Amino acid sequence: MVEGWNVEGVAVGKTRARFLYTTIPYHLFFVDGLLVDTGPLSLHREIEPFLAGLPIEQVVLTHLHEDHCGLASWLAGLGVPIFCPEVSLPEAAREPRLPLYRRLTWGRRPAFPASPLTDTVRTEHHEFQVVRAPGHTPRHVLFYEAEHGWLFTGDFFLSARPKVVFMEEDLAATLDSLKRIETLGVRLLFDAHAGPLYGGARLLARKRAFLEELGGRVAALRREGLDDRAIDRRLFPHRPAITFVSRGEWSSLRMVQTAPVPEGARRDPSRERPGEDSKPG
Numbered sequence: 001m002v003e004g005w006n007v008e009g010v011a012v013g014k015t016r017a018r019f020l021y022t023t024i025p026y027h028l029f030f031v032d033g034l035l036v037d038t039g040p041l042s043l044h045r046e047i048e049p050f051l052a053g054l055p056i057e058q059v060v061l062t063h064l065h066e067d068h069c070g071l072a073s074w075l076a077g078l079g080v081p082i083f084c085p086e087v088s089l090p091e092a093a094r095e096p097r098l099p100l101y102r103r104l105t106w107g108r109r110p111a112f113p114a115s116p117l118t119d120t121v122r123t124e125h126h127e128f129q130v131v132r133a134p135g136h137t138p139r140h141v142l143f144y145e146a147e148h149g150w151l152f153t154g155d156f157f158l159s160a161r162p163k164v165v166f167m168e169e170d171l172a173a174t175l176d177s178l179k180r181i182e183t184l185g186v187r188l189l190f191d192a193h194a195g196p197l198y199g200g201a202r203l204l205a206r207k208r209a210f211l212e213e214l215g216g217r218v219a220a221l222r223r224e225g226l227d228d229r230a231i232d233r234r235l236f237p238h239r240p241a242i243t244f245v246s247r248g249e250w251s252s253l254r255m256v257q258t259a260p261v262p263e264g265a266r267r268d269p270s271r272e273r274p275g276e277d278s279k280p281g
């Protein structure tokens with residue numbers, strides 16, 4: 001069953017998907033005719049009656065992972081317009097081949113017809129700025145409502161201190177995106193898995209600090225001569241079950257590989273003389 005409640009006029013619906021011996025929460029967000037992401041196909045028996053009770057006029061998608069748009073095909077069939085970033089339109093039009101663990105958890109992601117998002121999404125009482133935020137995926141977008149300080153983040157945030165990231169994540173890109181959205185003054189963050197979170201700006205700043213610290217530690221260990229696998233073992237000695245089950249799609253190694261390189265650790269080729277090793281500064 002979908003557990004429903006209301007946060008500042010935003011209808012929240014919480015569901016859970018079974019994964020191994022545990023469950024993963026997923027939150028639906030609906031406001032003023034607008035549904036942000038659809039939820040997964042695997043939970044259609046509970047999500048469909050919940051969504052059928054809402055006057056959905058349009059659906060916007062943060063990114064095209066199957067837990068976020070597994071029901072887009074069903075909604076499009078009901079005549080609801082679906083919007084996603086223009087660069088993602090070809091991806092929407094075909095069904096991806098998903099690994100078994102993802103199909104078991106979230107279900108298939110059928111192809112669906114979509115229209116391109118523009119810079120803003122308007123509803124009767126709100127205006128949402130579409131913010132490009134590469135990180136979790138290169139094409140991820142966020143929806144920002146300036147008047148209330150709401151930010152709908154899909155999978156961009158997830159946690160201020162992640163222990164694993166998805167194979168498409170680029171933490172250097174995540175950090176760049178965080179720096180850009182810092183100025184927005186986010187008050188309330190709507191995260192698809194963590195749910196509605198107050199203190200948005202503080203949480204985003206905490207994630208930024210974590211990524212900068214991680215980047216510094218990775219750079220220091222690289223200067224000691226460790227390769228990324230050795231750094232991964234040093235910084236993340238505990239290997240979570242999801243890394244095995246997903247065959248490395250979710251890993252801490254990906255965090256090491258894409259950790260932001262600190263300013264000071266960036267090589268300046270003009271200052272390096274041939275034959276001379278660059279010394280750690």
Ligand SMILES: [Zn+2]
Nearest residue numbers: 063065136155
């Ligand atoms: Zn995702």
